Amino acid sequence: MASKYDALAKIIINNVGGKSNVISVTHCITRLRFKLKDERKANTDLLKGTDGIVTVMQSGGQYQVVIGNHVPDVYEVVTKLGGFSSETNDESEHKKMSPGAAFIDTISGIFQPALGVLAATGMIKGFLALFVFFKILSPASGVYQILYSVADGFFHYMPIFLGFTAAKKFKVNQFTGMALGASLMYINDVTAMASGEAISTMFAGTQFASNVYATFFGLPITIPMAGYASSVVPIVLAVYMASKVEKFFKNIIPDVVKTFLVPMFTLMVCAPLTFLIVGPIASILTSAIGIVTSSAYAFSPIIAGVFLGAIWQILVIFGLHWGVVPLAFLNFGSLGYDYILALVFTASFAQTAVVMAIALKTKDEKLRSLSIPAIISGFFGVTEPAIYGITLPRKKPFWISCIAAAIGGGIIGLTGLKTFMLGGLGVFGFPSYINPATNEIGGMIGAITAVVIAMAIGFVLTMITYKEDVKSESNSALTNDIMKENVVISPLSGSVMALSDIEDAAFSTGALGNGVAILPSEGKLVSPVDGEIVTLFKTKHAIGIKSDSGIEILIHVGMDTVKLDGKHFNALVNQGDRVKKGDVLLEFDIDAIKAEGYSMLTPVVVTNSDHYADLAFEVGKNIVMNEALMVLI
Incomplete structure (x- = not known):
C-alpha cells in the first residue's frame, strides 16, 4: 500500500547518494540520522529545498535530515524503500570519526531508542504525583500502584x-x-x-x-x-x-x-x-x-544555568546535546533527581515566544503561515521548525531566543529547581518538577515562573528589535520577475525524457549537472534563456549558454555527434553573442544525422545545478520549443 511519504522518501534516498551510499539510518524526535560512506555524494542543497524537509545538518559523524514531528512515519517508508537497517554495516566507518563524533554517535545510538518510552514513563510518574497532590488518587489505590509500576519499573x-x-x-x-x-x-x-x-x-x-x-x-x-x-x-x-x-x-x-x-x-x-x-x-x-x-x-548554579541555557539550542542544532544527556541519567541513578536538564528547560519556550512575536509583527503572509505550526510544535518541545525555518535564517531572533533561554536557565539555577524524572518535552515536562516522594508542586510552579519570564523576555525583545527584511519584501514584490528569470524554456520540440535514459554516463549519472533529455522532432534549436553564448563547439553539435540570472546551460545535440565534425549542423550565432529567449541558435538535419547512425537524444543540462535547491521539470511528455521546460528554485 502506497504511503503519502513515498515521494519524499525516494527523494531523500536518491539524494543522500543512493542506497549504496547508506551505511545505516536511525531517527530521533525530528531527524533522520544517516551514516553515509561518502557525504560528498549527497545533494544537500536539493534536500534543503525539498518540501517536507526542514533542513540538513552534517554533524557528529552523521548526515541529519530534519523532517519534523512526523519523522517516524518518514523513517518507516525510507527504511522500507531503501531496505535499510539501523545497524552499522561497516565497523571501519566508526574508526574514521573523530573521538568526539564517535562518542556522540555511540551515546545517541544507545540512549535514543529508549528515549521515547523513558519520557512517557516519566510523564506518567509526574502526572501521578500531580493526581496525589490534588487528592484525585491515593498512593494505596490499585490504579496508582499499577500505573506507578510501569512508570518507575522502566527506569528501575x-x-x-x-x-x-x-x-x-x-x-x-x-x-x-x-x-x-x-x-x-x-x-x-x-x-x-x-x-x-x-x-x-x-x-x-x-x-x-x-x-x-x-x-x-x-x-x-x-x-x-x-x-x-x-x-x-x-x-x-x-x-x-x-x-x-x-x-x-x-x-x-x-x-x-x-x-x-x-x-x-x-x-x-x-x-x-x-x-x-x-x-x-x-x-x-x-x-x-x-x-x-x-x-x-555548586560553584555557581546561576552561571551554570546561564551558560547551558545560552548554548543549548546551538547544541541541538548540531546534535551535540547527546553529550550532556548521559550526565542527567547519572544524576537520576545516583541522586534520584537531576539539575542539568532542568537548566535548559526554558530554551524551547524562549524560541517559541520569539516566533510568536515574529508572527504578530510580520507582514509576510507566507512567514506567518510558517510560524503557526512552528509555534504549536514549540510548545510541545520540538523547535527545529522554528529554528531552521524562521529564527536562524534571520539571525537576530535566534540570538534573542538564546539570551532569553540563558536568563531562564539562570533563574532555574538561582532557585535550585530539579527534575525528579525524565519527563516529556515542552508543556509535558512541567510535572517532572514534582517531587514524587513528597508530592509537592512547588518545583513545578517555579518552572512555570521561569518559563513565563524567559518567554516574556524573548517576546518583548523580538517585538522591539524585529524588522522585516527589505530583501524579503522586495522578493515578494518581484516574485513573478524572479520566476521568469528562473524559467528555462524548451530549446527543442520533441519528447521529454530523463537523463538516465541516455547511454552516456557523463550525462546519465548527473556528473555534468541536473536536467532532462529531449528527443527532437524538429531540426531547430532556440535559446532557452536571455543571456550569452559562452561556448560554441567548432563541430557545432553543442552550445553553452549563461543566462543573465546566472543559469549555466549545456545543450548537446545527439550522442557522439562530435564525430560528424560539424556535418549536418548550421550555427546561426557565434561565441560571445547576446541572445534572447526563442532566438534560433542552431539548425540541424535530423534524418541525415540518424542515417549516419547517431542517436538524436539531446541532453539539456544545468551545469551549475548544485547552486540551486531544486530543478522542477516533468518527463514523459511532448513539448514544443518556447514552452516552459524547467523551473529552478
Whole structure:
C-alpha cells in the first residue's frame, strides 16, 4: 500500500547518494540520522529545498535530515524503500570519526531508542504525583500502584533495556546484552547481597564507597552503595567488553554449535568480569563525574544555568546535546533527581515566544503561515521548525531566543529547581518538577515562573528589535520577475525524457549537472534563456549558454555527434553573442544525422545545478520549443 511519504522518501534516498551510499539510518524526535560512506555524494542543497524537509545538518559523524514531528512515519517508508537497517554495516566507518563524533554517535545510538518510552514513563510518574497532590488518587489505590509500576519499573530496570540497545550498537547478540543487564539487577534485587550484611566496605568514608558481600575465587565482589538499579555506565561498559569477547569466541567455535556455545562462554567470561572489574570501575567513574558536575554546579548554579541555557539550542542544532544527556541519567541513578536538564528547560519556550512575536509583527503572509505550526510544535518541545525555518535564517531572533533561554536557565539555577524524572518535552515536562516522594508542586510552579519570564523576555525583545527584511519584501514584490528569470524554456520540440535514459554516463549519472533529455522532432534549436553564448563547439553539435540570472546551460545535440565534425549542423550565432529567449541558435538535419547512425537524444543540462535547491521539470511528455521546460528554485 502506497504511503503519502513515498515521494519524499525516494527523494531523500536518491539524494543522500543512493542506497549504496547508506551505511545505516536511525531517527530521533525530528531527524533522520544517516551514516553515509561518502557525504560528498549527497545533494544537500536539493534536500534543503525539498518540501517536507526542514533542513540538513552534517554533524557528529552523521548526515541529519530534519523532517519534523512526523519523522517516524518518514523513517518507516525510507527504511522500507531503501531496505535499510539501523545497524552499522561497516565497523571501519566508526574508526574514521573523530573521538568526539564517535562518542556522540555511540551515546545517541544507545540512549535514543529508549528515549521515547523513558519520557512517557516519566510523564506518567509526574502526572501521578500531580493526581496525589490534588487528592484525585491515593498512593494505596490499585490504579496508582499499577500505573506507578510501569512508570518507575522502566527506569528501575534500566540496565536490562540499555543492555539491549548497547548490544545493538556494539553488534553483540542482543539477548546476551540483556542477560548481563539482568544479572546486575538480579544481584541488586534478589540475592543475599541485596539484603545481607556486608563483609567489608571498600573506600569507606568516601564517595567511592562500595560494599563487599562475597568473593569469587577469593576476589571481592563489590556492589556500589546505591546498587545497580537505574544505572547506565556499568551495563554500557559491560556490553562493550562483551562485543570483544563474543567476537573472539565466534572465531574459534565451530559453526554447528555457535548458537548456544558462543553466548554461553561470552556470559561465563563477561559476568564475573562485570562484577569484579567493570562494575567497580564504572562506579568510580560515575562518582568522579558526579563530583565534577556537582562541584561546578555548586560553584555557581546561576552561571551554570546561564551558560547551558545560552548554548543549548546551538547544541541541538548540531546534535551535540547527546553529550550532556548521559550526565542527567547519572544524576537520576545516583541522586534520584537531576539539575542539568532542568537548566535548559526554558530554551524551547524562549524560541517559541520569539516566533510568536515574529508572527504578530510580520507582514509576510507566507512567514506567518510558517510560524503557526512552528509555534504549536514549540510548545510541545520540538523547535527545529522554528529554528531552521524562521529564527536562524534571520539571525537576530535566534540570538534573542538564546539570551532569553540563558536568563531562564539562570533563574532555574538561582532557585535550585530539579527534575525528579525524565519527563516529556515542552508543556509535558512541567510535572517532572514534582517531587514524587513528597508530592509537592512547588518545583513545578517555579518552572512555570521561569518559563513565563524567559518567554516574556524573548517576546518583548523580538517585538522591539524585529524588522522585516527589505530583501524579503522586495522578493515578494518581484516574485513573478524572479520566476521568469528562473524559467528555462524548451530549446527543442520533441519528447521529454530523463537523463538516465541516455547511454552516456557523463550525462546519465548527473556528473555534468541536473536536467532532462529531449528527443527532437524538429531540426531547430532556440535559446532557452536571455543571456550569452559562452561556448560554441567548432563541430557545432553543442552550445553553452549563461543566462543573465546566472543559469549555466549545456545543450548537446545527439550522442557522439562530435564525430560528424560539424556535418549536418548550421550555427546561426557565434561565441560571445547576446541572445534572447526563442532566438534560433542552431539548425540541424535530423534524418541525415540518424542515417549516419547517431542517436538524436539531446541532453539539456544545468551545469551549475548544485547552486540551486531544486530543478522542477516533468518527463514523459511532448513539448514544443518556447514552452516552459524547467523551473529552478
